[in-house]
Amino acid sequence: MAMAPPTTDAGDELESYSSLGLTVPHSQKGNAEFPKVLLLLSTYLDKTVQQNEELLDSSKVKESTTIFHGQRVPELSIKLYAERIFKYAQCSPSCFVLALIYMERYLQQPNIYMTSFSVHRLLITSVVVAAKFIDDSFFNNAYYGRVGGISTREMNRLELDLLFSLDFRLKVNLETFRSYCLQLEKEALALVLERPIKVHATNGTKPLICNGSVDETCKHELVRERYSSQALQGCSW
Template sequence: MGTLAINTEGVDSDIYLALGLKELGKGPIGTPRILSLLSSLLEKSVQKNEMQSETTNMKDNVAIFHGLRAPTISIQQYIDRIFKYAGCSPSCFLVAYIYVDRFVQQTDVHLTSLNVHRLLITSVMIAAKFIDDACFNNAYYARVGGVSTAELNRLEMKFLFSLDFRLQVNVNTFQRYCSQLQKESLEGHQIERPIRACGIKESWPNKSDTQCAPTIAR
């Protein structure tokens, strides 16, 4: 699948290839490096937050994403599963990561093993709707993510309203996240706070420049 909202021609080609964001052509299908890198960063963030929660009273400000127990599937396995069955472009995972970063900054949510899986399936689905030429509906993503369609509908609406439906990712932002992720992988930097692995703060685009996600599937 191609991408509509991001023109990746402006992204440094070496970094783009190193992260595995290039579209796969004919030949053996490989796993984009971006998947293992993002899962590693998310795992570190979750571990850091859960260690801090043992000594401080960290509250989840958006309880709808908070599960009663942690899923048995790891973050890496979950991301691999989404990539395998959702058929979305590798760029969706980086855009989803940007969305989660925005969500964390807007809501001050701390990533934990109880909410990270729901945030992942929701953000990847929204990213696929926004930037890919075609994507599956909510019911299909719900089966892939191991949640009900009704629950995923609620998660999507909460996520979108938390971001004020501002889903546009310009090429400069995409480039910065690519560069920072590549830098993190080379230098092994630790995450300073929930998800903000890239330490990137960006100004919101004008509402006139934004687009809303497609209607929720029923």
């Protein structure tokens, strides 16, 4: 199921960015709720996975197993997994919109379908690639692997597979980005209106903040402190 690009309206653009939580000032991210884009993205992915699995169960199509397919379905929901990535990877909210674009480009290959067995790995890999492409600072794959509950070796393999599948074409024009932002809101509008959900960081933990002015020494200190966090334990699959 590919997201159809809607016609964008310049007047709706800033409102859409703000609604998705993409315009939160960097200095306020530590106190902000999870941006709405995480809820809308996970809702859309859940819907896509359900439709794909129904299609595959009907035996109308043949699925090709990819490197992103795990041996079992992770216990963590897509929504909680997306929130975990945002909380510990400290990437910008825009990375999740860019990640969705990368995921759909990857899924344009013949006989490739996103299911419960592949959506988590595809999401963490796409977010990591997006963070490395657009964010001022990012972490190494050993850290991202711990965030995603996979080994460093697997994180490396998944990243390379995605990059080669996309032919290293990571640039997304502004019009496409706008279209996905507007479409995310439309896809999940009914759910948001019926059951508005507010999710706060647990245990009162204030996430660490990285920005473009952080030097290499500071970056290594942040990684070391994150590795010591007990909250990163118990999420492997």
